[in-house]
Amino acid sequence: MRTITIKPQAITHNLNQVKKMAANSKVLAMVKSNAYGHGVAAVLPALQQADGIGVATLTEALEARQLGWDKTIGLIEGAFTADEWQQAINSDISCVIHHAPQLQWALDNIPLANSATRVVWLKYNTGMNRLGFNAEGIMAAAKRLHEAGYQLILATHFANADDSTHPLNAMQIQRFSEVLDTLQATISADIKGSLCNSAGIVNFPEHHYDWVRPGIILYGSAPVIDKSAHELGLQPAMDFSAQIIALQTVQADNAIGYGSRWTAQKDTRTALVSVGYGDGYPRVISDEAYVTVIDTTNDKSYRCAVIGRVAMDMIVIDVSTAPEDIALDSKVILWGDAPHVDEVAAHAGTISYELLCRLSIRPNRIQV
Numbered sequence: 001m002r003t004i005t006i007k008p009q010a011i012t013h014n015l016n017q018v019k020k021m022a023a024n025s026k027v028l029a030m031v032k033s034n035a036y037g038h039g040v041a042a043v044l045p046a047l048q049q050a051d052g053i054g055v056a057t058l059t060e061a062l063e064a065r066q067l068g069w070d071k072t073i074g075l076i077e078g079a080f081t082a083d084e085w086q087q088a089i090n091s092d093i094s095c096v097i098h099h100a101p102q103l104q105w106a107l108d109n110i111p112l113a114n115s116a117t118r119v120v121w122l123k124y125n126t127g128m129n130r131l132g133f134n135a136e137g138i139m140a141a142a143k144r145l146h147e148a149g150y151q152l153i154l155a156t157h158f159a160n161a162d163d164s165t166h167p168l169n170a171m172q173i174q175r176f177s178e179v180l181d182t183l184q185a186t187i188s189a190d191i192k193g194s195l196c197n198s199a200g201i202v203n204f205p206e207h208h209y210d211w212v213r214p215g216i217i218l219y220g221s222a223p224v225i226d227k228s229a230h231e232l233g234l235q236p237a238m239d240f241s242a243q244i245i246a247l248q249t250v251q252a253d254n255a256i257g258y259g260s261r262w263t264a265q266k267d268t269r270t271a272l273v274s275v276g277y278g279d280g281y282p283r284v285i286s287d288e289a290y291v292t293v294i295d296t297t298n299d300k301s302y303r304c305a306v307i308g309r310v311a312m313d314m315i316v317i318d319v320s321t322a323p324e325d326i327a328l329d330s331k332v333i334l335w336g337d338a339p340h341v342d343e344v345a346a347h348a349g350t351i352s353y354e355l356l357c358r359l360s361i362r363p364n365r366i367q368v
C-alpha cells in the first residue's frame with residue numbers, strides 16, 4: 001500500500017523549535033497549499049500554539065475557518081477582487097495589501113472596528129520584485145490606511161534567506177528597517193513588522209520583528225543551505241512509503257524499465273515497489289537516489305538504490321544489500337527519517353517544498 005503518514009506531534013515539536021528561536025515574536029504558521037501537502041485538517045490541531053496561520057488563497061482561508069481555526073488568518077497575496085475583499089471581511093481574514101487596487105478596495109469598504117480584517121499586512125518590495133509597494137508608494141499607502149482606521153503590519157519577503165552570505169539579504173533588511181522606523185516615527189508607533197520566513201528565522205536572529213512566518217521548517221525540512229534538518233533539531237512530519245510487490249533477479253547485461261535506462265553489470269536481485277510519479281515520487285531522479293526497505297518479518301532495514309526509470313505506478317530497486325529471503329510485502333520508505341525528503345529533493349534537482357506539495361491523491365493517508 002502506498003501510504004502518506006502524517007505526524008502531528010512532529011509539527012508541534014518543530015513549532016516549538018521555532019518559538020525557541022524567535023521567542024519574542026508572534027508566529028504566523030504557513031499552511032498554504034494544503035499545509036505543504038500534509039493536509040490542512042491534519043496539521044491545524046498541531047498548530048494550536050501558533051498565533052495565526054498564513055494561506056495563499058481565499059479558498060484556503062475559508063477552509064481553515066470551516067475547520068474551526070478561530071485565530072488570525074493571514075491571506076498572503078491579499079484579495080484578488082473587490083468581492084474577495086468583502087468575503088475576507090465576512091470571515092475575519094487579515095489581508096496583505098500589495099498594490100493600488102487592493103488599497104482602494106480597503107479604503108472603499110472598511111470593516112467594523114473589532115474585525116480582524118482591520119489588521120492589514122502592508123507589503124513593501126525590498127528587493128524580491130514580485131509583490132509590494134516600492135519606496136515611493138509605501139509611505140502614502142500606510143498613511144491612508146492608518147487614517148482609515150487600519151492597524152498595520154509592514155511586511156516583506158526575502159529572496160535569498162537560505163544563503164546567509166547573499167548580499168541582497170543585508171540590503172532587504174536595511175530597506176525594511178528604515179521604512180519601518182520612518183512609519184513608526186511619522187504615522188504610528190504601533191505599526192508592526194514582519195520579515196522572516198523559515199530561512200530568515202534561522203539565519204537572521206537579530207531581525208525577527210513582531211511576526212515571523214515559518215513554513216517549511218514546521219514540516220521538518222531544512223530551510224537553509226548550510227544546515228541539515230537534523231542539525232536544526234527538526235523532525236520530519238511526513239513518512240511516504242510503499243511496499244515490495246515482486247522480487248526477481250535480472251541477469252547481467254539486461255536492462256530494466258522504460259528507455260532501458262539501467263543495465264545490470266552482474267546478475268542483480270531487484271524488487272518492484274508499488275509507487276511512481278503517479279503518486280508524487282519524482283520521475284527525474286539521479287543514480288544516487290535510494291530508499292529504505294524494512295523487512296516486515298524482522299523489522300531489519302536496508303538501504304537500496306533506485307534503478308531504472310521511475311514509472312507512473314512502480315519503481316525498481318536493487319535489493320542486493322538485503323537478504324535473499326526478504327519478505328514480498330516489505331515496507332519501502334521513499335522519504336521520512338531516511339532518506340529525508342531534503343535528500344530526495346536534492347537527488348531530483350528540486351526542493352522539498354515541491355515534492356511535498358505535488359503528492360497525488362492516490363496514496364492512502366493516515367495520521368499517527
Ligand SMILES: *Cc1c(COP(=O)(O)O)cnc(C)c1O
Pocket residue numbers: 030032076157196197198199213214215216217223
Ligand atoms: C510561503 C511563505 C512563507 C513561508 O516560507 P518558508 O520558506 O516555507 O518558510 C513566508 N512568508 C510568505 C509571504 C510566504 O509566501
